Amino acid sequence: MTHRIDMCPRFESAFEILGKRWTGLIIRVMLSGPQRFKDIAKNIPHLSDRVLTGRLKELEADGIVIRHVYPETPVRIEYELTEKGRDLKHVMDAVQAWASDWIEMDEPEEPKGK
Amino acid sequence: MTHRIDMCPRFESAFEILGKRWTGLIIRVMLSGPQRFKDIAKNIPHLSDRVLTGRLKELEADGIVIRHVYPETPVRIEYELTEKGRDLKHVMDAVQAWASDWIEMDEPEEPKGK
Numbered sequence: 001m002t003h004r005i006d007m008c009p010r011f012e013s014a015f016e017i018l019g020k021r022w023t024g025l026i027i028r029v030m031l032s033g034p035q036r037f038k039d040i041a042k043n044i045p046h047l048s049d050r051v052l053t054g055r056l057k058e059l060e061a062d063g064i065v066i067r068h069v070y071p072e073t074p075v076r077i078e079y080e081l082t083e084k085g086r087d088l089k090h091v092m093d094a095v096q097a098w099a100s101d102w103i104e105m106d107e108p109e110e111p112k113g114k
Numbered sequence: 115m116t117h118r119i120d121m122c123p124r125f126e127s128a129f130e131i132l133g134k135r136w137t138g139l140i141i142r143v144m145l146s147g148p149q150r151f152k153d154i155a156k157n158i159p160h161l162s163d164r165v166l167t168g169r170l171k172e173l174e175a176d177g178i179v180i181r182h183v184y185p186e187t188p189v190r191i192e193y194e195l196t197e198k199g200r201d202l203k204h205v206m207d208a209v210q211a212w213a214s215d216w217i218e219m220d221e222p223e224e225p226k227g228k
Contacts, residue, residue, distance in 0.1 A: 008159070012139055014213035019133015025126055045122070063216075084216045094208040099128035102177075102198045 017062055018091065022047055026055055027064070027085060028092045034068065034080035059085070131176055132205065136161055140169055141178070141199060142206045148182065148194035173199070 018024055022044070029035070029043045041052055056079055059065035064085040070076040081088075132138055136158070143149070143157045155166055170193055173179035178199035184190040195202075 008139060009219050010213040010217040011142065011210055012135070013217050013219070014209050015133060015138040016135070018209070019129060019135075019138075021126070021130070021133075024129040024133075025122060028125065087212055087216065091205070091208040091212055094205040095128050095132070096125055098201055098205055099124040102201065103124040103127050105123050105127070 017058075017064070018088075020055070020058070022051060022055055023059070024092065024095065026052070026059070027081070027088050028096070030065070030079065030081050030085070031089055031092065034078045036076070036078055040079065064088070131172075131178070132202070134169070134172070136165060136169055137173070138206065138209065140166070140173070141195070141202050142210070144179070144193065144195050145200070145203055145206065148192045150190070150192055154193065178202070 018027075025044050025047070026040065029040055037049075037052070037056075040056075041047065041049060044052070056065055056067070060067055062084075063082055066080050066082050068078045068080060070078070132141075139158050139161070140154065143154055151163075151166070151170075154170075155161065155163060158166070170179055170181070174181055177196055180194050180196050182192045182194060184192070
């Protein structure tokens with residue numbers, strides 16, 4: 001058995017952060033660079049401003065997102081992925097590839113193989 | 115903006131399946147091959163039999179796990195990943211690599227870079 005028990009808590013902790021509804025999508029949209037709140041929002045249909053605000057705060061607390069405040073008039077606020085956040089690109093790409101191959105939206109999900 | 119809106123529901127759906135507590139760990143343990151219930155259980159400390167039963171049923175319904183019943187005496191039951199399930203290896207590897215680099219378990223999480 002090659003399974004490493006000592007990695008379990010880290011692995012579970014990662015899934016706890018990433019598995020929250022909308023979080024994956026928010027990170028994926030942010031991979032294209034620093035963005036204002038309204039730019040993130042407009043790229044994710046059906047996500048409310050209230051939920052986006054909450055998720056951005058959680059991602060900041062997790063060290064995945066950094067919030068820049070530029071003291072201009074009017075003040076400009078942008079959100080950017082940290083290095084920890086940008087490193088999630090591989091996870092996002094892997095999930096997207098798998099979802100693209102295997103998730104059917106209009107019919108019951110059945111295994112294509114086996 | 116390279117973000118493809120049409121992939122959103124699939125991508126979100128994938129995270130909904132994988133983001134559920136224990137599911138990632140169960141799939142990771144099952145990547146080593148067909149296993150009996152008790153073999154999966156013993157590799158995941160703190161996961162109750164009741165929760166494992168529920169997760170395996172959900173993963174069966176999602177076409178990720180298949181349950182084999184061998185009519186021996188006593189009957190032998192094994193759980194195996196389908197092709198759809200085995201394809202999650204790339205996702206699991208990416209999450210594990212990220213978690214290993216970035217998730218600290220004994221101290222507050224802070225970005226290492228930026």
